[in-house]
Amino acid sequence: MTFEPGDRVRVLPSEKPGHVRTPAYLKGKAGWIETLIGEFPNPEELAYGHSGLPERPLYKVGFRQTDLWKDYRGPAEDCLYADIYEHWLEPERGTK
Amino acid sequence: MGGSPGGPIDRGQHEVEDWERLADAINGALGAKGLQSTDELRRAIESLEHYRDLSYYERWVTATEKLLVEKGVLSSNEIDERAAEIRHRWGRQ
Numbered sequence A: 001m002t003f004e005p006g007d008r009v010r011v012l013p014s015e016k017p018g019h020v021r022t023p024a025y026l027k028g029k030a031g032w033i034e035t036l037i038g039e040f041p042n043p044e045e046l047a048y049g050h051s052g053l054p055e056r057p058l059y060k061v062g063f064r065q066t067d068l069w070k071d072y073r074g075p076a077e078d079c080l081y082a083d084i085y086e087h088w089l090e091p092e093r094g095t096k
Numbered sequence B: 001m002g003g004s005p006g007g008p009i010d011r012g013q014h015e016v017e018d019w020e021r022l023a024d025a026i027n028g029a030l031g032a033k034g035l036q037s038t039d040e041l042r043r044a045i046e047s048l049e050h051y052r053d054l055s056y057y058e059r060w061v062t063a064t065e066k067l068l069v070e071k072g073v074l075s076s077n078e079i080d081e082r083a084a085e086i087r088h089r090w091g092r093q
Helices: B018-032 B038-046 B056-070 B076-089
Strands: A008-011 A030-040 A056-064 A079-085 A089-091
Touching (some): B018 B056, B038 B056
Antiparallel strands (some): A008 A030, A008 A089, A030 A056
């Protein structure tokens, strides 16, 4: 696996067409690896009837709500967790 | 919805209609038979032209029809003929 829990990551701002499981509102946003969930066939391939192999690592990634929504009024420590495939993540400098 | 403003959330309960139960059952059966996967259904739903105008299960059935035609399991003609037959039987022609 490329990433370890606690690693800072950024979601690629890719506009890849077709079916993707990465929410649009997380593209380009920075967060951290919470945990590795496992390895699974790639849903972007499964969506078109392909095998989805090889399996891709899937991480639970944490984000600060204040980093996601510019008008967020909740507590600063509020987080959002999302399942993001490794091929949608790049390393980001800094620490959680 | 999907990170875009979606208006107020209706938290009220609503009755599940018979055709919605049937839509769910058909989906389960198609999945068990390996004719349709969750990822394929999601992809087909996302590509619906009138996505935002359709209810939850309307999206399911419209996308399922699209997938079954795409895979050659059914043809649009077969579906239209069968729908006309059912409408006739129910006296709604």
